[in-house]
Structure formats: structure tokens, C-alpha cells
Amino acid sequence: MDRLIVTGGTRLCGRLPAAGSKNEVLPLMAAAMLASEPLVIRNVPDLRDVRTMLSILQRLGVEVDLAGDVLTLQASDHGPVEAPYDLVSTMRASVCVLGPLVARRGAARVSMPGGCVFGVRPVDLHVKGLNALGAGIEVEGGYLVAGPDRHLRGADVYLGSRFGSSVLATAQVLSAAVLAEGTTRIENAAMEPEITRLAQCLQQMGARIEGVGGHRLVVHGVEQLGGADVTVGADRIEAGTFLVGAAMTGGDVTVENVRPHELMALSEVLRSMGAEIVEGDDSIRCRADGRLESADVTTLPYPGFPTDLQAQLMAAMCTARGISLVTERIFPDRFMHVAELLRLGARIRKEGSQAIVHGTERLSGATVMASDLRASAALVLAGLVADGETEIRRVYHIDRGYSRIDERLGLLGATIRRETQPKLDPQPADW
Ligand code: UD1
Secondary structure, rough: EEEEEEEOOOOOOOEEEOOOOOHHHHHHHHHHHHEOOOOEEEEEOOHHHHHHHHHHHHHHOOOOEEEEEEEEEOOOOOOOOOEEEHHHHHHHHHHHHHHHHHHOOOEEEEEEOOOOOOOOOOOOOHHHHHOOOOOEEEEOEEEEEEEEOOOOOOOOOHHHEEEEOOOHHHHHHHHHHOOOEEEOOOOOOOOHHHHHHHHHHHOOOOOEEOOOOOEEEEEEEOOEEEEEEEEOOOOOOHHHHHHHHHOOOOEEEEEOOOOOOHHHHHHHHHHHHHOOEEEEEEEEEEEOOOOOOOOOEOOOOOEEHHHHHHHHHHHOOOEOOOOOEEEOOOOOOOOHHHHHHHOOEEEEEEEOOEEEOOOOOOOOOOOEOOOOHHHHHHHHHHHHHHHHHHEEEHHHHHHOOOOOHHHHHHHOOOOEEEEEOOOOOOOEEEE
């Protein structure tokens, strides 16, 4: 079981290219199940979640070839339809194989995603959307079960919860509707860039989709899909994590190969906190000098401030001047990092779905537990500005979504090392 040890006090400086996006590549991989020809995916990030998804696809009879960062997936009409608990429970995005399975093979048996650490994360919208298309999904023994011989037909589907649109439910229903007979209208579709890229990949495979990038997707089903060759775009959350790190350490970091407009909400906040942000055509530079100012941030669906950067920004607020306010509108319980930041000497009060952060001049290193993927990144960032050493345990969370974060931060000047310790912790929980 690995742990990271961060020595505080260094500024992050330098340039680095963003890695391929985790949240983009996972639904793309699931979509390979729809195609009768190979799907080639380039710039695949080296992540634990990608390896988990590969295992699931292999169990479903997909031929997999990973050469460097180029992944080739070849699915067929037939094969097993069960995605088992031991794999699906470690990663919520794996539930995305459900729609493609029912659409292509007429049947599916996919474990419900496992319990998660910051509140209930239901799949009711996934089920509602697919059932509107005729999937007939029922829950049996912890599995989402459909078929055999389901034939999907287009329908009007509203995909909204009280927290707004759902990213993976949109991916799910879209990926099924492309092979459904007739026309499907998805209202309140998520507008996250990862959904746009999925839709563009499906279009390259021969799908007929209108309204890509908007809140209403109109899908005219086709009988079969061919192959495609796509390149995964930059991980805006990984890029944002490095930019926050630059701002809070008084550093100077340029992240390359990004689409700056996808990070505008973060850029605005960092500017308001006193950092200088320079957006190039495909790069963002963040430079800061001295203490940041406080900020008020509310997480919202794209293009609002991403919930996946909330914890990292809170780490920056801990040493900013004044009182900051964080309101979590996507996952009201996503505050597991607060208790760990308190161990480093942060002054944070949680009130329902809000956290009030009183900036202090210094944090002090301690041993902390990573609780979920993005919360772990926040602890690493906090360690960069804490006196002495911060030991972050349960690093498997961070390895799910950040490729070699210790090496990448090291390139920017961070003093951070990875140590392997005997297995003491329980099994990883789902994020
Ligand atoms: C995706 C991202 C995750 C990000 C989140 C919000 C991936 C692999 N994961 O997760 O990193 O934090 O979007 O941007 O892309 N909801 C329901 N019923 C459902 C589905 C969702 O009520 O069936 C609720 C959720 O509990 C949450 C809100 O809708 O309150 C948005 O969640 P959703 O967009 O679905 O998150 P994910 O797609 O799981």
C-alpha cells in the first residue's frame, strides 16, 4: 500500500503537458462495445481506472490491445453480458457498459456501482433513461439486469435530478440511443466537454446526433456503427489541480495541451484570488506572488465551477487571506477532505452543503488519509504549503485518476516521494 510524503515549502514552477482525460476516456471505452469495427483511442492516460475498465471489457468479450498510449478495442455482437461486482464496485464509471450492452447484445447484467464515501450516488437516472428506451432493467441481487432479447426504441427522455444534469447518465442513454430504432430526444443532457467528445466519437462511428454540446440531444438511431480513431483530450481536472498548486505556492506553472475555455470557471476564481492567469491557444499559465485572497465558490454543472476541483481549491483557501465560502451544489456531502485539512491546522467550519474557510498563514505537516480521488489531490496540495512533512495514506485513491502525480509534481519542483508500506488499510471504496 503506497503513501506519499510531501515536504512543504517549495514553489511549483515549470511547464508540463496535461495528461489525457480520465472522465473522457472511460465512456469512450464503453462505447467500443457498440461498434462492429475496431475503436482506436489515442492519448490514453495510464490510470488505475483505465486498467479496471479494460478488465471489465475483456470479461465482456472485447478484444483489447494497448500499445503505449494507443488502445484498440474490438467488440462483437455476442459474448458474455455480465460486469461483476468485484470490478464495478471499484469504479462508478464502469456502469457505463450497461447502455451499450443492452443496445448491442439485447441483454446486460451489471453490478450496481459500489457504496461511495461522500453520500449516496444513485443510478436512478441511468435506469429511467434506458427503460424509457425499452431496456426493461430491474434490480436483482445487487445487479442491474436486462434482457434477453431487448430491442430499444427511441423515446423522449428527461435527464435531470435536483442537482442538475447527470454526466454519466447522459453518456449512458446517448450510447444506447445511437442504436435504438427511431428518434430519441434527451432533455437536460449534461454539457460537460467529456459528453461532447463522446458524442463526436459516436458520430465518427456513424451515429446521427444533433445538438452536440447543448442541453438537448436528438439522436436518430442507426442499425450498426463502424469503427473510429479518436484522441483523448486534456484532463481539465488534472490541469486545474496543477494550476491551483501554482497559485497557492506562489509559483509559476504553464499547463500545455489544454483547452483554456474548459477551465474558465477556475481561471476566474484564481484571478479573483490574486493569481495572474494567461491563456494561450492551448495552454494556461498561472503565476502568483505572496498570499492569495479569499474567494466564494459554488460548484455547478459545466460550464460552472467543477465539483472535481472543489477540494483542491479549498486547500488553497486554507492559507489565503480572509474568509472563503464553498457551496457544493452537485454532491452536498462531498467534504471528506475537511477533517483531514483540519489535521494540518486549517480552520474550516462545515454547515450543511457549505464550508467556511478562515485562512491561516501556515499549515503544519501531519499524517492524513486520502478519502477519495480529488480529496487526495487536495491533501497533496496542502502538503506543499505545510511546514515539515505531510504523509498521505491510501494513495490508491489518487492513482485512480492522476497518472504518477508524484513524478509530475516533482517535475515542477515539489519535494514528494512515494513509499510502499505493508497492507494495513481496508479495500478501496468507490469514488
Ligand atoms: C461524473 C464524473 C465525476 C464528477 C461528476 C459531476 C465521471 C467518470 N465522473 O460523475 O468526476 O464529479 O460527474 O461533475 O465522469 N444523480 C442522481 N441520479 C443518477 C445520477 C446522478 O440523482 O442516476 C445525481 C448525483 O447524485 C449528483 C448529480 O446527479 O448529485 C450529478 O452527478 P453525475 O453528473 O451523475 O455524476 P457522475 O456522472 O457519476
